[in-house]
Amino acid sequence: MLEKESLVLMSRVRLARNLDMVPFPHMLDRERARDIVSKVEDAFYVSSAIKSDYSTHRMWDLGRTDILVGFEKHLVSAKLINNSDISAYILENRELVSLMVNEEDHIRLQCMQNGFGLRDIFKKADMLDDLLSERLTFAFDKNLGYITACPTNLGTAMRASVMVHLPGFTLADKISHVAQVLAQMGMTIRGIYGEGSQAEGNIYQISNEVTLGLSEEDILTNLESTILSILDEEQVNQMKLLGQFTSEIEDKVYRSLGILMNARVMASKEALYHLSMVRLGIELELLKDIELNIIDNLIISTQPGMMQKAYGTALTEKERDVNRAKIIRSIF
Secondary structure, eight states, rough: OGGGGGGGGEEEEEEEOOOOSSSOGGGGHHHHHHHHHHHHHHHHOOSHHHHHHEEEHHHHHHHHHHHHHHHHHSOOOHHHTTTTTTTTHHHESSSSSEEESSSSEEEEEEEEEEESHHHHHHHHHHHHHHHHHHHHHHHHHHEEEEOSSSSOBBBSOEEEEEEEEEEHHHHOHHHHHHHHHHHTTTTTEEEBTTTTTTOOEEEEEEOOOOOOTOHHHHHHHHHHHHHHHHHHHHHHHHHHHHHSSSHHHHHHHHHHHHHHHOOOOOHHHHHHHHHHHHHHHHHHOOOOOHHHHHHHHHHHSSHHHHHHHHHHHHHHHHHHHHHHHHHHHOOO
């Protein structure tokens, strides 16, 4: 088998901050909310290097496709989209940092990277948080920590998450057990796009749920050790399935590969399922001539918004399904 870290698609750290003595976004009128966007920009763009590496995207100026692409790339949240008349995000050119303004809180700063690397991205997020706090006064209480719109984010107001591929747990029907164990540990498991989303393609996001009474170090340490334990058990599940149902697992993997190589029409949900099965084949080293990054890139690039962005025009559902199949065939 591949190393267990290969089961991780992405790591992310998100910090929530609010301006002191300013109502939360849902209590602001449009003019005052948009003024906060300008205030955050003034505090952030303090050097020529930052100005060259980042750009602001005002949600009220973006088209539907660009907004959907941002969501599919995990650059913006559903809440930011819901607040599109007053919200914006500041994006790093490499798309590894996204600073959302007027989401649920005034600021949602998130740093991301492919693979398992919570420590490095926390350092980046902490540095940018310090940069902002030099020019903005954040709402903070010595007992409650950072004040947030939702009480569940009080304290550090930090959510760290890891996106993982867990076909072994899913096929063994053990995901509900994982969710129960995580809940007891102050953590949660969600679908591919976080809260409220479905776990398409056996892809899940695992994150801390408790932010009050724990330090950032506590959160990172607890999540890292938990993720590593889950990855160990996932590999055990995969090997058990392969040992007990060898022909069935091989059939799922090679059947999915055959469909991806030959299908002429492919819905988004179907593509995620077959890409997941091929990824499982790579993880089990049944398939040795396909790289994981090819699968992971296809998982994102074949989403509806990304399809329309690539073709530069609005596509009907059927046109997306036909072109999605064409793109996947060309890769394989």
